[in-house]
Amino acid sequence: MKNFTKVLKQHNLKTTPQRLAILEAVYKYGHISIDTLYIEIKKVFNSISQATIYKNINIMINSMLLFEVKLPNEKSVYEIVQNKHSHFLCNCCGEVTDIYIDTKQMIDNISKEYSFTINQTDLVFSGTCKKCKDFNILKN
Ligand SMILES: [Zn+2]
Ligand SMILES: [Zn+2]
Structure with missing residues (x-):
């Protein structure tokens, strides 16, 4: 604690x-x-x-x-x-997981391609987590 x-x-x-x-x-x-x-x-x-x-x-x-x-x-x-991180939301069980990926390259690309200034980079990915995927395989 x-x-x-x-x-x-x-x-x-x-x-x-x-x-x-x-x-x-x-x-x-x-x-x-x-x-x-x-x-x-x-x-x-x-x-x-x-x-x-x-x-x-x-x-x-x-x-x-x-x-x-x-x-x-x-x-x-x-x-x-x-530490700064992104998130993954499972649409199946609703669990939110921390993801550590390097977003710098992506932000640089967007900034260059669109001439935007990006100052908010909170990313949330969503889909099915491993636990739910494994559970669905078992069920079928
Ligand atoms: Zn899940
Ligand atoms: Zn988090």
């Missing part, structure tokens, strides 16, 4: 039991949706509202402690900021 009190302090944020609970849940899941987060946090703070959770998440996003992964046709998931 990480020392999230220290992490909050490093980001100049006040430590509250709610924030610690949110960070621990995000850490445990890797990527977590607001719905799952709400269920997890409610176990500890029975009367907490989704608005309060959102408020805290947004504060931590603005402080670059949390990152919102925007998924196509799905609700966003949240993760703790780490």
